[in-house]
Amino acid sequence: MDSSNSVRSHGPGSAPALVPDGPALATGSEFDRDTAVTRREPGVYDAELSAGWTIIQAVNGGYLLALIGRALADALPHPDPFTVSAHYLTPSVPGPAVVRTETVRTGRTLSTGQASLLQYAEDGTEVERIRVLATYGDLDTLSDDIRTSAKPPAIPPREHCLGPADGPAPIAGSTAIMDRLDIRLDPTTLGWAVGAPSGKGEMRGWFGLADGREPDPLSLLLTVDALPPTSFELGLPGWTPTVELTTHVRCRPAPGPLRVAITTRNLAGGFLEEDAEIWDSADRLVAQSRQLARAPRA
Known part of the structure; x- marks a missing residue:
């Protein structure tokens, strides 16, 4: 099981809940509480999707991926996500959910599993929201050999960037997740906020x-x-629902704020790609991702 989780019983006969341990638990982080899952039986986990991570009334896809990732860290013998590919089938809403996992393969250094997050329709039937295929390993065992042409993004110092309080009124229904994030955007990517994308x-x-x-x-x-x-x-405000998202975690991030750079080179046929790089405070590329999303209507 992931060393960042511990199993805590809630009383006689109750199922174990997977909650963060160590420093993360000491901080009382809302992220850790809201991505906690409870093991109902081997491979099956109950969860409660929090309304605190919604944007325009839908639960954020990255938050959902982290919740599923916590379940897979328990189900697989290796602790850390290396690559996680998710297909978003139907929009998730706040409320009860179940994550069903299956171990596909286990090896000495890597293990692969799949998982589905499901919620319940009004008649009680399960509706699949997301299907994930993931490979896990141990980031602490990776080689120190790095050969790269990648460079950290050129972002102004944090104090020269802008947060939600510095801009116009947010899109209706989009503020819940922003209350849980500390984001400061490069002013050169904020033309959309003043009507000049x-x-x-x-x-x-x-x-x-x-x-x-x-x-x-x-x-x-x-x-x-x-x-x-x-x-x-690109001049297209509104909801941009993710169709598919693949994330590669390259190393364990150092403490401190992260720098994020996202680009889209091609919007065609009503869909766009987003390529993201995540850099830590030690100037290391710690994660990369690509997603396909449906573009908002003009």
């Missing part, structure tokens, strides 16, 4: 959790999907 399809900024929880591999699954969509800078 650049048309470049870029979004850059500093990222952290509002309660001060330090980043870890699980929270990186949230980070890749937490900034405003690049479609805003």
